[in-house]
Amino acid sequence: xxxxxxxxxxxxxxxxxxxxxxxxPRISRRGLLFGVYVGEEASGSEAARRITRxxxxxxxxxxxASLGAGALAALVFxxxxxxxxxxxxxxxxxxxxxxxxxxxxxGLAREDPPPAAAxxxxxxxxxxxxxxxxxxxxxxxxxxxxxxYTWSHYDSLPERVPTHFGFSGQPDAWGPRSLATVMLxxxxxxxxxxxxxxxxxxxxxxxxxxxxxDSGVSFEAQQRFRRVxxxxxxxxxxxxxxxxxxxxxxTIRAGLGGSQGxxxxxxxxxxGIVLYSLGGTLYIALRYGQGGARLERSxxxxxxxxxxxxxxxxxLGMFYVNREDPSxxxxxxxxxxxxxxxxxxxxxxxxxxxxGLLLGITFVALLST
Amino acid sequence: MSRxxxxxxxxxxxxxxDPVYTQIARQIRARIASGDLPAGExxxxxxxxxxxxxxxxxxxxxxxxxxxxxxxxxxxxRSGAEVAPPAPGPDxxxxxxxxxxxxxxxxxxxxxxxxxxxxxxxxxxxVASLSGQWGKSK
Numbered sequence: 070x071x072x073x074x075x076x077x078x079x080x081x082x083x084x085x086x087x088x089x090x091x092x093x094p095r096i097s098r099r100g101l102l103f104g105v106y107v108g109e110e111a112s113g114s115e116a117a118r119r120i121t122r123x124x125x126x127x128x129x130x131x132x133x134a135s136l137g138a139g140a141l142a143a144l145v146f147x148x149x150x151x152x153x154x155x156x157x158x159x160x161x162x163x164x165x166x167x168x169x170x171x172x173x174x175x176g177l178a179r180e181d182p183p184p185a186a187a188x189x190x191x192x193x194x195x196x197x198x199x200x201x202x203x204x205x206x207x208x209x210x211x212x213x214x215x216x217x218y219t220w221s222h223y224d225s226l227p228e229r230v231p232t233h234f235g236f237s238g239q240p241d242a243w244g245p246r247s248l249a250t251v252m253l254x255x256x257x258x259x260x261x262x263x264x265x266x267x268x269x270x271x272x273x274x275x276x277x278x279x280x281x282x283d284s285g286v287s288f289e290a291q292q293r294f295r296r297v298x299x300x301x302x303x304x305x306x307x308x309x310x311x312x313x314x315x316x317x318x319x320t321i322r323a324g325l326g327g328s329q330g331x332x333x334x335x336x337x338x339x340x341g342i343v344l345y346s347l348g349g350t351l352y353i354a355l356r357y358g359q360g361g362a363r364l365e366r367s368x369x370x371x372x373x374x375x376x377x378x379x380x381x382x383x384x385l386g387m388f389y390v391n392r393e394d395p396s397x398x399x400x401x402x403x404x405x406x407x408x409x410x411x412x413x414x415x416x417x418x419x420x421x422x423x424x425g426l427l428l429g430i431t432f433v434a435l436l437s438t
Numbered sequence: 439m440s441r442x443x444x445x446x447x448x449x450x451x452x453x454x455x456d457p458v459y460t461q462i463a464r465q466i467r468a469r470i471a472s473g474d475l476p477a478g479e480x481x482x483x484x485x486x487x488x489x490x491x492x493x494x495x496x497x498x499x500x501x502x503x504x505x506x507x508x509x510x511x512x513x514x515x516r517s518g519a520e521v522a523p524p525a526p527g528p529d530x531x532x533x534x535x536x537x538x539x540x541x542x543x544x545x546x547x548x549x550x551x552x553x554x555x556x557x558x559x560x561x562x563x564x565v566a567s568l569s570g571q572w573g574k575s576k
Contacts, residue, residue, distance in 0.1 A: 182453045188490035190466070190482065191475055192445035276489050285445040375450070375492045382492070393497075396489040 071235060075148035078343075079139045083155040085347040087132030089354060090163050093404060094121045096358040098377065099369040103170040104386015104403040106184070106378045107177040109370050120173045124166060131162030167403065171386050178380055186375030187281040189288040198296060200303035201269035208262020208310045215255035215317040222321050223251060230324040238330040240323055253434040254320060258313030260430065264423050265306030273299045275407050276396035278360065278376035286368045290361030297357060298406060301349050308345060312338035350405060360400045377402060382412075446474045450491055458493055462501035470510050470521055471568055477523035481511060484518070 094102075100109040102117050103124070111117060139155025223246075231240030232250060244250055273295055280287040312335060319331035357363055360377075372378065376399055382391040389399045392412040397419075401408050409416045448465040450458050469475045481502075482490070488498040502519055505511045509532075511519045528536070547557055 185452070186450040186491040186493070187447050188482070188487055189445045189447055190469065191479055194480075194482075274486075274489075276492070279447070279490075281447055281449055283445070283447050288445060376490075379492070391492055393494045394489065394492040395485055395495050396492070 071237060072148045075143065075151060079143060079151035079155055080136070082152065082343065082347060083135055083139060083159055084132070085351065086156070087128070087135065087159055089351060089405070090159070091125060091128050091132070092354060093359075094124055096354050096362060096405065097403060098358070098360055098362040098365075098373065100373045101377060101402050102174040102177065103167065104383065105171060105174040105178050106373065106380050106402075107174060108179055109372060111177050111179070114177070116177055117174075120170055123173075124170050127166050127169075128162065131159060131166065135159040135162065168385070171403075174386075183381060184372060184374060184378040185281065186379075187279055187283065189277075189279055189283060189285065192285060192288055192292075195292060195296065198269075198273055198299050198303070200300055201266055201273060201306075204266030204269055204303040204306035204310070205263055206266075207307055208259065208264075208266045211310045211314040212255065212259025212262050215258045215314045216252065218318060219251055219255045219321055222325060223248070226251065226321070226324045227326075231320060231330075234320075234323075234331050238333065238336060240330055246324075249433045249436070251321075251324075253430060254313065254317040256430050257427075258310065258317055260423070260426050261313060262306055262310035265302060265309055269299050269302035269306060271398050272302060272407060275398035275400070276376050276394070276410070278378075278400055279374060280365065280368050280371040281374050282371055283368060287361075287365045287371075290357075290364035292361075293364060294353075294357050294361035297353060301353060305342070305346060305349075308338060308342050312342060354405050359405055376400070450493065458491075459497045459501040459504065462487075462491075462498065463504045466501070466505055467508070467510055475521050477521050479521045481519040481521065486518070 100106055100112050102112050103120065107117065135155040135158040138158050139151040142154040143149075143151030226246050228246055229243045230246045230251060231242070232244040233240065233242035235241040275295060277288065277291045277295075279291065315335050315338065316331060319335060323330055355363075362369070376389075376394075376396075382389055382394075383402060384390060386402050387408065389408060389410050390412040391410060394410055394412060396410045397413060397416040398407040399410055400406075409420055411417055446469050448462060448469070450461050454461060456464070466475070466481070475481075481487070484495055484498045484502060488495045491498070502511065502513055506513050506519070509522060509525055512522045513519045525532075544557075552560075
Protein backbone atom coordinates (compact mmCIF):
# COMPACT_ATOMS: atom_id res chain seq x y z
CA UNK A 70 0.00 0.00 0.00
CA UNK A 71 2.78 2.37 1.00
CA UNK A 72 4.78 1.53 -2.12
CA UNK A 73 1.76 1.99 -4.36
CA UNK A 74 1.00 5.37 -2.80
CA UNK A 75 4.62 6.47 -3.34
CA UNK A 76 4.44 5.47 -7.00
CA UNK A 77 1.17 7.32 -7.43
CA UNK A 78 2.78 10.39 -5.85
CA UNK A 79 5.67 10.06 -8.27
CA UNK A 80 3.75 9.62 -11.49
CA UNK A 81 0.59 11.74 -11.18
CA UNK A 82 2.00 15.04 -9.82
CA UNK A 83 5.10 14.85 -12.03
CA UNK A 84 3.07 14.15 -15.15
CA UNK A 85 0.51 16.81 -14.26
CA UNK A 86 3.17 19.43 -13.46
CA UNK A 87 5.17 18.58 -16.56
CA UNK A 88 2.00 18.69 -18.63
CA UNK A 89 1.18 22.13 -17.26
CA UNK A 90 4.70 23.40 -18.01
CA UNK A 91 4.33 22.12 -21.57
CA UNK A 92 0.99 23.86 -21.84
CA UNK A 93 2.07 27.29 -20.58
CA PRO A 94 2.85 28.91 -23.96
CA ARG A 95 -0.65 27.93 -25.14
CA ILE A 96 -2.41 29.66 -22.26
CA SER A 97 -0.35 32.87 -22.36
CA ARG A 98 -1.87 36.15 -23.37
CA ARG A 99 -1.31 37.18 -26.95
CA GLY A 100 1.56 39.65 -27.12
CA LEU A 101 3.55 37.95 -24.37
CA LEU A 102 6.27 35.44 -25.13
CA PHE A 103 8.08 33.68 -22.29
CA GLY A 104 7.83 36.63 -19.91
CA VAL A 105 8.57 39.29 -22.54
CA TYR A 106 6.10 41.65 -24.17
CA VAL A 107 6.98 41.41 -27.84
CA GLY A 108 3.75 42.84 -29.23
CA GLU A 109 0.65 41.09 -30.54
CA GLU A 110 1.98 40.69 -34.07
CA ALA A 111 5.45 39.43 -33.15
CA SER A 112 4.03 36.91 -30.68
CA GLY A 113 2.44 35.08 -33.63
CA SER A 114 5.49 35.36 -35.92
CA GLU A 115 7.57 32.49 -37.23
CA ALA A 116 10.44 33.49 -34.93
CA ALA A 117 8.12 33.23 -31.91
CA ARG A 118 6.80 29.87 -33.10
CA ARG A 119 10.38 28.57 -33.37
CA ILE A 120 11.04 29.48 -29.73
CA THR A 121 7.80 27.83 -28.66
CA ARG A 122 8.45 24.65 -30.65
CA UNK A 123 11.88 24.39 -29.04
CA UNK A 124 10.18 24.73 -25.62
CA UNK A 125 7.83 21.83 -26.36
CA UNK A 126 10.66 19.57 -27.50
CA UNK A 127 12.98 20.33 -24.63
CA UNK A 128 10.35 20.33 -21.88
CA UNK A 129 9.06 17.00 -23.20
CA UNK A 130 12.58 15.64 -22.81
CA UNK A 131 12.82 17.02 -19.26
CA UNK A 132 9.48 15.43 -18.36
CA UNK A 133 10.59 12.04 -19.66
CA ALA A 134 13.93 12.35 -17.88
CA SER A 135 12.24 13.37 -14.61
CA LEU A 136 9.88 10.40 -14.65
CA GLY A 137 12.77 8.09 -15.54
CA ALA A 138 15.07 9.44 -12.83
CA GLY A 139 12.24 9.32 -10.29
CA ALA A 140 11.47 5.70 -11.15
CA LEU A 141 15.16 4.81 -10.92
CA ALA A 142 15.48 6.47 -7.50
CA ALA A 143 12.34 4.65 -6.33
CA LEU A 144 13.69 1.27 -7.48
CA VAL A 145 17.29 1.71 -6.31
CA PHE A 146 16.82 3.61 -3.03
CA UNK A 147 13.30 3.81 -1.64
CA UNK A 148 9.83 4.15 -3.14
CA UNK A 149 9.37 7.51 -1.40
CA UNK A 150 12.57 8.90 -2.96
CA UNK A 151 11.07 8.90 -6.46
CA UNK A 152 8.74 11.87 -6.11
CA UNK A 153 11.28 14.39 -4.72
CA UNK A 154 13.88 13.40 -7.33
CA UNK A 155 11.38 13.81 -10.16
CA UNK A 156 10.09 17.12 -8.76
CA UNK A 157 13.62 18.51 -8.36
CA UNK A 158 14.59 17.54 -11.88
CA UNK A 159 11.35 18.85 -13.38
CA UNK A 160 11.69 22.20 -11.58
CA UNK A 161 15.33 22.54 -12.63
CA UNK A 162 14.37 21.76 -16.21
CA UNK A 163 11.63 24.36 -16.13
CA UNK A 164 14.00 27.07 -14.86
CA UNK A 165 16.73 26.23 -17.37
CA UNK A 166 14.35 26.16 -20.32
CA UNK A 167 12.43 29.23 -19.22
CA UNK A 168 15.60 31.33 -18.96
CA UNK A 169 16.74 30.06 -22.35
CA UNK A 170 13.41 30.90 -23.99
CA UNK A 171 13.24 34.25 -22.17
CA UNK A 172 16.66 35.25 -23.52
CA UNK A 173 15.58 34.38 -27.06
CA UNK A 174 12.26 36.21 -26.66
CA UNK A 175 14.10 39.35 -25.53
CA GLY A 176 15.54 39.49 -29.01
CA LEU A 177 12.03 39.99 -30.41
CA ALA A 178 11.03 42.74 -27.96
CA ARG A 179 10.47 46.17 -29.43
CA GLU A 180 12.44 49.17 -28.25
CA ASP A 181 9.51 51.54 -28.81
CA PRO A 182 8.32 54.08 -26.23
CA PRO A 183 6.78 52.29 -23.26
CA PRO A 184 3.24 51.08 -23.90
CA ALA A 185 0.36 53.13 -22.56
CA ALA A 186 -1.48 52.29 -19.37
CA ALA A 187 -5.23 51.87 -19.50
CA UNK A 188 -8.05 51.48 -17.00
CA UNK A 189 -11.73 50.81 -17.41
CA UNK A 190 -14.39 53.09 -15.92
CA UNK A 191 -18.09 52.57 -15.62
CA UNK A 192 -17.91 48.77 -15.49
CA UNK A 193 -20.05 46.99 -12.97
CA UNK A 194 -17.89 45.77 -10.10
CA UNK A 195 -18.95 42.31 -8.94
CA UNK A 196 -19.92 41.69 -5.35
CA UNK A 197 -16.95 40.74 -3.18
CA UNK A 198 -16.40 37.00 -2.78
CA UNK A 199 -17.30 35.68 0.65
CA UNK A 200 -15.31 32.45 0.41
CA UNK A 201 -11.88 34.07 1.01
CA UNK A 202 -13.22 35.76 4.16
CA UNK A 203 -14.63 32.43 5.28
CA UNK A 204 -11.26 30.77 4.59
CA UNK A 205 -9.39 33.35 6.67
CA UNK A 206 -11.94 33.06 9.49
CA UNK A 207 -11.80 29.27 9.48
CA UNK A 208 -7.99 29.31 9.31
CA UNK A 209 -7.87 31.58 12.33
CA UNK A 210 -10.49 29.68 14.34
CA UNK A 211 -9.18 26.19 13.51
CA UNK A 212 -5.55 27.21 14.02
CA UNK A 213 -6.30 28.69 17.44
CA UNK A 214 -8.35 25.63 18.33
CA UNK A 215 -5.42 23.35 17.40
CA UNK A 216 -3.03 25.46 19.49
CA UNK A 217 -5.32 25.49 22.54
CA TYR A 218 -6.10 21.76 22.19
CA THR A 219 -2.41 20.86 21.97
CA TRP A 220 -1.44 23.20 24.78
CA SER A 221 -4.12 21.85 27.09
CA HIS A 222 -2.90 18.24 26.59
CA TYR A 223 0.80 18.97 26.67
CA ASP A 224 1.38 17.91 30.29
CA SER A 225 -0.43 14.61 29.76
CA LEU A 226 1.76 13.58 26.82
CA PRO A 227 4.40 10.87 27.34
CA GLU A 228 8.13 11.64 27.20
CA ARG A 229 8.33 10.44 23.59
CA VAL A 230 5.76 11.58 21.05
CA PRO A 231 5.11 10.66 17.40
CA THR A 232 6.84 13.07 15.01
CA HIS A 233 6.06 11.44 11.69
CA PHE A 234 3.38 9.17 10.22
CA GLY A 235 3.71 6.72 7.35
CA PHE A 236 1.28 6.31 4.48
CA SER A 237 -0.60 3.73 6.53
CA GLY A 238 -1.36 6.36 9.16
CA GLN A 239 0.80 4.67 11.81
CA PRO A 240 3.59 6.64 13.51
CA ASP A 241 6.97 5.72 12.03
CA ALA A 242 9.16 8.18 13.95
CA TRP A 243 9.16 9.25 17.58
CA GLY A 244 10.99 12.04 19.34
CA PRO A 245 11.34 13.54 22.80
CA ARG A 246 8.43 15.67 23.92
CA SER A 247 9.16 19.39 23.69
CA LEU A 248 7.00 22.44 23.32
CA ALA A 249 8.49 23.22 19.91
CA THR A 250 7.95 19.71 18.52
CA VAL A 251 4.40 19.45 19.75
CA MET A 252 3.34 22.96 18.81
CA LEU A 253 4.83 22.85 15.30
CA UNK A 254 1.74 21.47 13.58
CA UNK A 255 -0.84 23.74 15.27
CA UNK A 256 1.22 26.84 14.49
CA UNK A 257 1.74 25.72 10.90
CA UNK A 258 -1.99 25.13 10.68
CA UNK A 259 -2.67 28.68 11.84
CA UNK A 260 -0.09 30.29 9.54
CA UNK A 261 -0.93 28.28 6.40
CA UNK A 262 -4.70 28.62 6.74
CA UNK A 263 -4.56 32.39 7.18
CA UNK A 264 -1.86 32.85 4.51
CA UNK A 265 -3.74 30.89 1.87
CA UNK A 266 -7.06 32.52 2.72
CA UNK A 267 -5.34 35.92 2.75
CA UNK A 268 -3.86 35.25 -0.68
CA UNK A 269 -7.33 34.45 -1.99
CA UNK A 270 -8.48 37.80 -0.60
CA UNK A 271 -5.61 39.66 -2.24
CA UNK A 272 -6.29 37.97 -5.56
CA UNK A 273 -9.72 39.58 -5.64
CA UNK A 274 -7.95 42.97 -5.53
CA UNK A 275 -5.07 42.14 -7.85
CA UNK A 276 -3.97 44.49 -10.56
CA UNK A 277 -5.98 44.31 -13.76
CA UNK A 278 -4.22 44.50 -17.09
CA UNK A 279 -6.56 45.27 -19.95
CA UNK A 280 -6.22 45.72 -23.67
CA UNK A 281 -6.91 48.98 -25.42
CA UNK A 282 -9.31 49.56 -27.03
CA ASP A 283 -11.13 47.16 -24.79
CA SER A 284 -14.93 47.38 -25.11
CA GLY A 285 -15.07 45.66 -21.76
CA VAL A 286 -14.05 42.24 -23.13
CA SER A 287 -10.56 41.90 -21.65
CA PHE A 288 -11.76 43.61 -18.47
CA GLU A 289 -14.59 41.11 -18.07
CA ALA A 290 -12.17 38.24 -18.77
CA GLN A 291 -9.87 39.50 -16.01
CA GLN A 292 -12.73 39.83 -13.57
CA ARG A 293 -13.86 36.27 -14.21
CA PHE A 294 -10.32 34.96 -13.88
CA ARG A 295 -9.79 36.79 -10.59
CA ARG A 296 -13.00 35.38 -9.16
CA VAL A 297 -12.28 31.82 -10.19
CA UNK A 298 -8.74 32.04 -8.79
CA UNK A 299 -10.06 33.59 -5.58
CA UNK A 300 -12.56 30.75 -5.15
CA UNK A 301 -9.98 28.10 -6.03
CA UNK A 302 -7.49 29.41 -3.46
CA UNK A 303 -10.13 29.89 -0.78
CA UNK A 304 -11.33 26.28 -1.11
CA UNK A 305 -7.71 25.12 -1.06
CA UNK A 306 -7.17 27.15 2.12
CA UNK A 307 -10.20 25.52 3.75
CA UNK A 308 -9.01 22.03 2.78
CA UNK A 309 -5.49 22.70 4.07
CA UNK A 310 -6.88 24.12 7.30
CA UNK A 311 -9.02 21.02 7.73
CA UNK A 312 -6.10 18.68 7.07
CA UNK A 313 -3.62 20.50 9.32
CA UNK A 314 -6.09 20.83 12.20
CA UNK A 315 -7.12 17.19 11.93
CA UNK A 316 -3.46 16.19 11.81
CA UNK A 317 -2.68 18.26 14.90
CA UNK A 318 -5.50 16.67 16.89
CA UNK A 319 -4.68 13.16 15.61
CA THR A 320 -1.04 13.55 16.62
CA ILE A 321 -1.99 14.45 20.17
CA ARG A 322 -4.51 11.61 20.37
CA ALA A 323 -1.92 9.15 19.09
CA GLY A 324 0.59 10.51 21.60
CA LEU A 325 -1.90 10.06 24.42
CA GLY A 326 -2.63 6.53 23.27
CA GLY A 327 -6.20 7.38 22.37
CA SER A 328 -5.69 6.09 18.84
CA GLN A 329 -3.20 3.96 16.89
CA GLY A 330 -2.36 6.70 14.42
CA UNK A 331 -3.85 9.41 12.31
CA UNK A 332 -7.33 8.86 10.98
CA UNK A 333 -8.09 7.89 7.41
CA UNK A 334 -9.73 11.32 7.09
CA UNK A 335 -6.25 12.83 6.96
CA UNK A 336 -5.17 10.54 4.18
CA UNK A 337 -8.33 11.33 2.24
CA UNK A 338 -7.72 15.05 2.76
CA UNK A 339 -4.09 14.80 1.60
CA UNK A 340 -5.10 12.96 -1.56
CA GLY A 341 -8.01 15.35 -2.03
CA ILE A 342 -5.75 18.39 -1.72
CA VAL A 343 -3.23 16.99 -4.23
CA LEU A 344 -5.96 16.08 -6.72
CA TYR A 345 -7.84 19.33 -6.20
CA SER A 346 -4.68 21.44 -6.65
CA LEU A 347 -3.55 19.66 -9.79
CA GLY A 348 -7.01 19.22 -11.29
CA GLY A 349 -8.09 22.75 -10.44
CA THR A 350 -4.93 24.29 -11.86
CA LEU A 351 -5.25 22.33 -15.10
CA TYR A 352 -8.95 23.16 -15.38
CA ILE A 353 -8.37 26.90 -14.87
CA ALA A 354 -5.46 26.85 -17.31
CA LEU A 355 -7.47 25.13 -20.03
CA ARG A 356 -10.80 26.86 -19.45
CA TYR A 357 -9.66 30.42 -18.77
CA GLY A 358 -6.00 30.69 -19.79
CA GLN A 359 -3.62 32.99 -17.98
CA GLY A 360 -5.55 36.04 -16.72
CA GLY A 361 -8.60 34.98 -18.72
CA ALA A 362 -6.64 34.99 -22.01
CA ARG A 363 -8.92 32.35 -23.49
CA LEU A 364 -12.00 34.52 -22.91
CA GLU A 365 -10.67 37.56 -24.75
CA ARG A 366 -10.41 36.15 -28.25
CA SER A 367 -12.35 38.98 -29.88
CA UNK A 368 -9.89 41.61 -28.65
CA UNK A 369 -6.74 39.45 -28.47
CA UNK A 370 -5.13 41.47 -31.27
CA UNK A 371 -5.56 44.77 -29.44
CA UNK A 372 -2.43 45.91 -27.59
CA UNK A 373 -1.91 44.98 -23.97
CA UNK A 374 -1.34 47.90 -21.63
CA UNK A 375 0.89 48.94 -18.80
CA UNK A 376 0.80 46.17 -16.16
CA UNK A 377 1.77 43.32 -18.43
CA UNK A 378 3.13 45.18 -21.41
CA UNK A 379 5.80 47.38 -19.90
CA UNK A 380 9.08 45.45 -20.05
CA UNK A 381 10.80 48.09 -17.91
CA UNK A 382 9.01 46.83 -14.81
CA UNK A 383 9.81 43.14 -15.21
CA UNK A 384 13.03 41.41 -14.16
CA LEU A 385 13.64 38.17 -16.06
CA GLY A 386 9.98 38.30 -17.00
CA MET A 387 9.14 36.85 -13.58
CA PHE A 388 9.51 39.65 -11.03
CA TYR A 389 7.36 42.76 -11.26
CA VAL A 390 9.03 45.77 -9.67
CA ASN A 391 7.14 49.06 -9.81
CA ARG A 392 7.53 51.39 -6.84
CA GLU A 393 4.77 53.72 -8.04
CA ASP A 394 2.19 50.96 -8.40
CA PRO A 395 0.22 50.33 -5.17
CA SER A 396 -0.79 46.80 -6.32
CA UNK A 397 0.13 43.85 -4.10
CA UNK A 398 -0.43 41.14 -6.68
CA UNK A 399 -0.05 41.23 -10.44
CA UNK A 400 -0.63 38.59 -13.08
CA UNK A 401 2.21 36.30 -14.05
CA UNK A 402 3.63 37.05 -17.46
CA UNK A 403 4.45 33.40 -17.94
CA UNK A 404 2.68 30.80 -15.87
CA UNK A 405 -0.67 30.68 -14.19
CA UNK A 406 -1.81 33.00 -11.44
CA UNK A 407 -0.23 35.96 -9.72
CA UNK A 408 3.07 37.25 -8.43
CA UNK A 409 4.01 40.01 -6.00
CA UNK A 410 4.79 43.58 -6.88
CA UNK A 411 8.31 43.59 -5.49
CA UNK A 412 8.37 47.38 -5.71
CA UNK A 413 5.64 47.64 -3.07
CA UNK A 414 7.38 47.48 0.31
CA UNK A 415 4.18 46.40 2.07
CA UNK A 416 3.81 43.42 -0.24
CA UNK A 417 7.45 42.48 0.22
CA UNK A 418 7.20 42.88 4.00
CA UNK A 419 4.14 40.61 4.08
CA UNK A 420 5.89 38.01 1.97
CA UNK A 421 9.09 38.13 4.03
CA UNK A 422 7.06 37.90 7.26
CA UNK A 423 5.22 34.83 5.98
CA UNK A 424 8.37 33.04 4.79
CA GLY A 425 10.21 34.09 7.97
CA LEU A 426 7.41 32.74 10.12
CA LEU A 427 7.37 29.40 8.30
CA LEU A 428 11.15 29.05 8.41
CA GLY A 429 11.25 30.19 12.04
CA ILE A 430 8.67 27.63 13.16
CA THR A 431 10.44 24.85 11.27
CA PHE A 432 13.88 25.91 12.52
CA VAL A 433 12.78 25.98 16.16
CA ALA A 434 11.15 22.59 15.76
CA LEU A 435 14.28 21.13 14.15
CA LEU A 436 16.51 22.56 16.87
CA SER A 437 14.37 21.06 19.60
CA THR A 438 14.62 17.58 18.08
CA MET B 439 -26.76 54.53 -9.60
CA SER B 440 -27.36 54.84 -13.30
CA ARG B 441 -25.39 52.45 -15.51
CA UNK B 442 -23.44 53.18 -18.62
CA UNK B 443 -24.22 50.99 -21.62
CA UNK B 444 -20.61 50.01 -22.06
CA UNK B 445 -17.50 50.48 -19.95
CA UNK B 446 -15.14 53.20 -21.13
CA UNK B 447 -11.36 53.27 -21.00
CA UNK B 448 -8.91 55.97 -20.09
CA UNK B 449 -5.32 55.83 -21.28
CA UNK B 450 -2.13 57.26 -19.85
CA UNK B 451 0.75 57.90 -22.26
CA UNK B 452 4.11 57.94 -20.50
CA UNK B 453 5.79 60.11 -23.11
CA UNK B 454 2.95 62.66 -23.22
CA UNK B 455 3.86 66.28 -22.50
CA ASP B 456 1.07 66.61 -19.89
CA PRO B 457 1.57 65.17 -16.42
CA VAL B 458 -0.26 61.91 -15.67
CA TYR B 459 -2.81 63.45 -13.29
CA THR B 460 -3.79 65.98 -15.94
CA GLN B 461 -4.23 63.22 -18.52
CA ILE B 462 -6.48 61.29 -16.13
CA ALA B 463 -8.56 64.33 -15.18
CA ARG B 464 -8.93 65.48 -18.78
CA GLN B 465 -10.16 62.11 -20.01
CA ILE B 466 -12.64 61.66 -17.18
CA ARG B 467 -13.89 65.19 -17.78
CA ALA B 468 -14.34 64.43 -21.48
CA ARG B 469 -16.20 61.21 -20.70
CA ILE B 470 -18.53 63.06 -18.36
CA ALA B 471 -19.13 65.84 -20.88
CA SER B 472 -19.89 63.33 -23.64
CA GLY B 473 -22.37 61.49 -21.44
CA ASP B 474 -20.37 58.24 -21.34
CA LEU B 475 -20.21 58.69 -17.58
CA PRO B 476 -23.60 60.07 -16.50
CA ALA B 477 -24.34 61.82 -13.24
CA GLY B 478 -24.39 59.34 -10.35
CA GLU B 479 -21.99 56.92 -12.06
CA UNK B 480 -19.45 55.54 -9.60
CA UNK B 481 -15.78 56.03 -10.33
CA UNK B 482 -13.32 53.47 -8.98
CA UNK B 483 -11.67 54.09 -5.63
CA UNK B 484 -8.31 55.86 -5.83
CA UNK B 485 -6.41 52.68 -4.97
CA UNK B 486 -8.15 50.61 -7.65
CA UNK B 487 -7.58 53.15 -10.41
CA UNK B 488 -3.95 53.70 -9.32
CA UNK B 489 -3.40 49.95 -9.28
CA UNK B 490 -4.96 49.44 -12.72
CA UNK B 491 -2.89 52.25 -14.24
CA UNK B 492 0.28 51.43 -12.28
CA UNK B 493 0.61 54.97 -10.97
CA UNK B 494 1.10 56.50 -7.55
CA UNK B 495 -1.94 56.87 -5.29
CA UNK B 496 -1.27 60.61 -5.02
CA UNK B 497 -1.47 60.98 -8.80
CA UNK B 498 -5.02 59.65 -8.95
CA UNK B 499 -6.01 61.50 -5.77
CA UNK B 500 -4.74 64.74 -7.36
CA UNK B 501 -6.74 64.09 -10.54
CA UNK B 502 -9.88 63.43 -8.49
CA UNK B 503 -9.36 66.61 -6.46
CA UNK B 504 -8.96 68.59 -9.65
CA UNK B 505 -12.23 67.15 -10.98
CA UNK B 506 -13.96 67.83 -7.67
CA UNK B 507 -12.78 71.45 -7.67
CA UNK B 508 -14.26 71.85 -11.14
CA UNK B 509 -17.55 70.34 -9.97
CA UNK B 510 -17.35 67.21 -12.17
CA UNK B 511 -17.26 64.64 -9.39
CA UNK B 512 -18.06 64.22 -5.72
CA UNK B 513 -15.46 62.38 -3.67
CA UNK B 514 -16.87 59.88 -1.17
CA UNK B 515 -15.04 58.40 1.80
CA ARG B 516 -12.72 55.56 0.76
CA SER B 517 -15.30 54.07 -1.59
CA GLY B 518 -14.29 56.29 -4.48
CA ALA B 519 -16.10 59.05 -6.23
CA GLU B 520 -19.18 59.59 -8.31
CA VAL B 521 -20.03 61.82 -11.22
CA ALA B 522 -21.75 64.98 -10.03
CA PRO B 523 -24.78 66.41 -11.82
CA PRO B 524 -24.20 69.78 -13.52
CA ALA B 525 -24.91 72.77 -11.27
CA PRO B 526 -28.34 74.39 -11.82
CA GLY B 527 -26.59 77.67 -12.63
CA PRO B 528 -23.14 79.21 -12.22
CA ASP B 529 -22.41 81.25 -9.12
CA UNK B 530 -20.61 84.58 -9.49
CA UNK B 531 -17.22 83.08 -8.54
CA UNK B 532 -17.24 80.26 -11.06
CA UNK B 533 -18.62 82.55 -13.78
CA UNK B 534 -15.66 84.92 -13.30
CA UNK B 535 -13.15 82.08 -13.19
CA UNK B 536 -14.54 80.50 -16.38
CA UNK B 537 -14.56 83.88 -18.13
CA UNK B 538 -10.87 84.26 -17.24
CA UNK B 539 -10.08 80.78 -18.59
CA UNK B 540 -12.06 81.47 -21.75
CA UNK B 541 -10.13 84.68 -22.29
CA UNK B 542 -6.84 82.78 -21.98
CA UNK B 543 -8.01 80.28 -24.59
CA UNK B 544 -9.14 83.07 -26.91
CA UNK B 545 -5.77 84.77 -26.61
CA UNK B 546 -4.07 81.53 -27.64
CA UNK B 547 -6.56 81.11 -30.48
CA UNK B 548 -5.76 84.60 -31.79
CA UNK B 549 -2.04 83.95 -31.49
CA UNK B 550 -2.49 80.72 -33.44
CA UNK B 551 -3.89 82.75 -36.32
CA UNK B 552 -7.49 81.52 -36.20
CA UNK B 553 -9.89 84.10 -37.56
CA UNK B 554 -13.06 85.05 -35.62
CA UNK B 555 -15.35 83.48 -38.27
CA UNK B 556 -13.54 80.19 -38.09
CA UNK B 557 -13.53 80.38 -34.31
CA UNK B 558 -17.29 80.92 -34.20
CA UNK B 559 -17.84 77.88 -36.40
CA UNK B 560 -15.60 75.83 -34.15
CA UNK B 561 -17.47 76.96 -31.06
CA UNK B 562 -20.85 76.26 -32.64
CA UNK B 563 -19.75 72.75 -33.62
CA UNK B 564 -18.45 71.95 -30.15
CA VAL B 565 -21.55 73.38 -28.45
CA ALA B 566 -23.74 71.35 -30.78
CA SER B 567 -21.89 68.15 -29.90
CA LEU B 568 -22.42 68.80 -26.20
CA SER B 569 -25.90 70.28 -26.35
CA GLY B 570 -27.50 66.84 -26.33
CA GLN B 571 -25.83 66.16 -22.99
CA TRP B 572 -26.89 69.55 -21.67
CA GLY B 573 -30.44 68.68 -22.55
CA LYS B 574 -30.23 65.35 -20.77
CA SER B 575 -28.80 66.78 -17.59
CA LYS B 576 -31.49 69.39 -17.15
